[in-house]
Amino acid sequence: xxxxxxxxxxxxxxxxxxxxxxxxxxxxxxxxxxxxxxxxxxxxxxxxxxxxxxxxxxxxxxxxxxxxxxxxxxxxxxxxxxxxxxxxxxxxxxxxxxxxxxxxxxxxxxxxxxxxxxxxxxxxxxxxxxxxxxxxxxxxxxxxxxxxxxxxxxxxxxxxxxxxxxxxxxxxxxxxxxxxxxxxxxxxxxxxxxxxxxxxxxxxxxxxxxxxxxxxxxxxxxxxxxxxxxxxxxxxxxxxxxxxxxxxxxxxxxxxxxxxxxxxxxxxxxxxxxxxxxxxxxxxxxxxxxxxxxxxxxxxxxxxxxxxxxxxxxxxxxxxxxxxxxxxx
Amino acid sequence: xxxxxxxxxxxxxxxxxxxxxxxxxxxxxxxxxxxxxxxxxxxxxxxxxxxxxxxxxxxxxxxxxxxxxxxxxxxxxxxxxxxxxxxxxxxxxxxxxxxxxxxxxxxxxxxxxxxxxxxxxxxxxxxxxxxxxxxxxxxxxxxxxxxxxxxxxxxxxxxxxxxxxxxxxxxxxxxxxxxxxxxxxxxxx
Numbered sequence: 001x002x003x004x005x006x007x008x009x010x011x012x013x014x015x016x017x018x019x020x021x022x023x024x025x026x027x028x029x030x031x032x033x034x035x036x037x038x039x040x041x042x043x044x045x046x047x048x049x050x051x052x053x054x055x056x057x058x059x060x061x062x063x064x065x066x067x068x069x070x071x072x073x074x075x076x077x078x079x080x081x082x083x084x085x086x087x088x089x090x091x092x093x094x095x096x097x098x099x100x101x102x103x104x105x106x107x108x109x110x111x112x113x114x115x116x117x118x119x120x121x122x123x124x125x126x127x128x129x130x131x132x133x134x135x136x137x138x139x140x141x142x143x144x145x146x147x148x149x150x151x152x153x154x155x156x157x158x159x160x161x162x163x164x165x166x167x168x169x170x171x172x173x174x175x176x177x178x179x180x181x182x183x184x185x186x187x188x189x190x191x192x193x194x195x196x197x198x199x200x201x202x203x204x205x206x207x208x209x210x211x212x213x214x215x216x217x218x219x220x221x222x223x224x225x226x227x228x229x230x231x232x233x234x235x236x237x238x239x240x241x242x243x244x245x246x247x248x249x250x251x252x253x254x255x256x257x258x259x260x261x262x263x264x265x266x267x268x269x270x271x272x273x274x275x276x277x278x279x280x281x282x283x284x285x286x287x288x289x290x291x292x293x294x295x296x297x298x299x300x301x302x303x304x305x306x307x308x309x310x311x312x313x314x315x316x317x318x319x320x321x322x323x324x325x326x327x328x329x
Numbered sequence: 330x331x332x333x334x335x336x337x338x339x340x341x342x343x344x345x346x347x348x349x350x351x352x353x354x355x356x357x358x359x360x361x362x363x364x365x366x367x368x369x370x371x372x373x374x375x376x377x378x379x380x381x382x383x384x385x386x387x388x389x390x391x392x393x394x395x396x397x398x399x400x401x402x403x404x405x406x407x408x409x410x411x412x413x414x415x416x417x418x419x420x421x422x423x424x425x426x427x428x429x430x431x432x433x434x435x436x437x438x439x440x441x442x443x444x445x446x447x448x449x450x451x452x453x454x455x456x457x458x459x460x461x462x463x464x465x466x467x468x469x470x471x472x473x474x475x476x477x478x479x480x481x482x483x484x485x486x487x488x489x490x491x492x493x494x495x496x497x498x499x500x501x502x503x504x505x506x507x508x509x510x511x512x513x514x515x516x517x518x
Contacts, residue, residue: 131415135387138414139344142432146350149436153353171433178416 004118005043007111010036010062011051011075015097018104019049023111032056040066047092047114049107051075052082063089069114073097073107092117130178137174141167169291176293179229180300188304192219192329193227195262199250202231208244211235214251217262221327222305230301233294234264234321240287240294242268242318249314253322261307261324265314276311336447337362337378341370341396342385342412351383354436355443367391371399379407381446383439386413394424401425408446445505452501459494462487 008028009016016029028045030036033056036048045068052059052074059072069092074082077098086094093110100106148164151157195217203211220227231250238248246266253261271279278284280299285292298321302309307325314320337360342348345365352361362379364370368391370384382400386393397409410428411421421429427446430438466487469478478484 134416135414138432139387142414142434143344143346145433145435146344146347149350150346150353167433 004046004068006045007047007049007115008036008039008043008045008068009049009107010057011049011073015075015103015107019107019111022104022108027111033058033061036062037065040068044068046118047071047111049073049111052078052086059086059091060089063091069093069118071095071107071110071114073110075103126181130181133181134174134178138171141171141174173291173293176291176297179297180293188223188226190221190223190305190327193222193224194219195227198224198228199231202228202235204232204235204239207239209235209239209246209248212247212249214249217250217252218260219329220260220262221329226301226304230298230323231264233298237290237294237298238264238266238268238319240290242266246318253324255324259324260326260328261322262326263320263322265320266318267314267316268318270313270317271311271319279311280309336360336380338443339364339370339373339377339379339382341365341367341382341388341393343388344385347385351434351439354439358440359443367393367396370396374400374403374405380450381408381410381443383410383412383443386411386415397425408450410442410446448501448505452498455494455498455501459491459498462491462494466491 006026006028007023008030009019010030010033013029013031016027020027020029028039028043030039033050036050039045040048045066047070048062048066048068049071050059050062050073051057052072053076059070059074063070063072063086070090071093072078072082072086072091073095075097078094078096083094083096092114095106095110097103097106144167145164148160148167152160152164196213199211199213199217235248238246246268249263249265251263251265253263255261275286279295281292282296283292284296299309302323305326307323310322310324312320312322338355340348340351340355340361340363342351343365348363348365352363355361359381362373362377364373367384367388370382371391373379374382382396384393384396393411393413397411400407400409408428409426410430411424411426412430412432412434414432416431417429427449428442430442434442469484469487
């Protein structure tokens with residue numbers, strides 16, 4: 001959930017700073033509901049924890065004015081009536097800090113649960129959206145492709161081929177959009193991944209292009225499906241720009257300054273120095289069949305792993321994508 | 330697998346044009362029947378023998394999921410390939426189908442999936458028969474000496490048939506065009 005800010009605590013600053021310590025500084029603390037309202041006009045916290053001690057701290061005023069999940073934690077002790085009212089007014093959780101031994105730890109737990117629930121909720125909504133998008137868009141594409149093939153069986157017409165290619169591009173675009181949704185918004189869990197196995201799995205079937213693995217590839221800290229996506233997009237990019245006869249090489253970046261890393265190089269036309277930043281932008285393409293999303297997704301995935309992508313020239317003057325800052329196991 | 334002409338594929342998709350295109354792709358190699366709803370497909374299955382069902386997952390009235398649940402309940406012995414526009418979720422693990430394709434599906438992809446499903450079926454049949462034979466072989470070799478058995482014509486025929494089948498199983502495994510699948514099968518032997 002990239003667009004939510006750090007959680008907010010509304011209550012006594014002494015308790016606030018103890019929670020802040022528990023959360024390694026990832027917490028904003030304000031003393032009053034008025035200050036919280038100001039804060040909320042600037043930021044959208046992943047979670048708001050609020051005391052209830054009117055008039056300075058009024059959880060009900062806050063509950064009505066934020067979309068963030070709210071934990072109500074009355075530091076002077078609560079009542080069951082307050083709990084019921086708070087939950088009815090839309091509080092995500094109610095926690096009476098006076099009933100626990102370790103207040104900061106209990107509130108920190110509540111914040112973490114709240115953030116996790118919100119994240120799960122976002123992921124569920126995205127998944128539902130993706131599933132609707134994929135069905136609503138891929139079904140008509142199937143129908144169109146079927147129609148083209150049926151028409152081609154009856155007559156030979158160059159326009160049919162052109163429409164066929166257009167439909168293939170739309171199909172690729174939809175795949176890219178769905179990948180983007182998946183990459184941008186869902187949590188990443190990394191494990192040790194055998195780079196060579198992923199490279200081989202990502203290499204397209206039935207291509208005349210050739211793949212050479214230059215070095216013994218290491219095991220890297222990543223999420224396999226996204227890493228495979230990264231390679232698939234780089235390989236597709238090479239074939240799109242350098243043609244079906246392209247020779248692609250994958251190996252280890254041998255530079256003491258750049259920590260761990262690997263490269264994907266081709267013997268195609270390369271990328272001019274003044275366009276090396278541009279190619280990662282959404283929608284930028286100089287290939288007729290490109291969607292302008294493939295490399296943007298590569299950068300997005302690399303960012304998600306904390307890696308850096310740069311473009312240089314390969315030995316043959318083609319493009320060489322270097323992925324660095326990689327955690328090698 | 331050389332002989333595919335006698336295999337029948339039932340195509341089930343509510344989109345007429347889609348169903349017809351599948352028919353076009355498969356027509357050269359297989360007998361095809363087309364139905365446009367889950368209900369009609371089940372009625373067809375009740376009356377005719379088919380070897381493979383290619384079924385769309387989302388259809389109005391009766392979904393592909395319901396169709397294949399019925400097929401499983403009726404313990405019908407043929408291959409099932411599910412075709413869908415939705416990216417697969419983990420629930421496909423429990424789904425009683427032998428293949429899963431994501432739309433849009435083109436001619437090559439469809440033919441490859443159907444061929445693969447038939448190869449798997451062929452492989453399963455071979456293994457089942459081979460297991461039966463090797464069971465009998467074990468019993469007989471435990472009961473009689475090899476000298477006694479070697480004079481029995483029926484036993485030498487059994488041995489020959491088993492050898493023949495071993496070769497055929499190996500050949501079938503080699504024939505899987507997907508190298509990952511052939512590797513997996515090879516590990517089994």
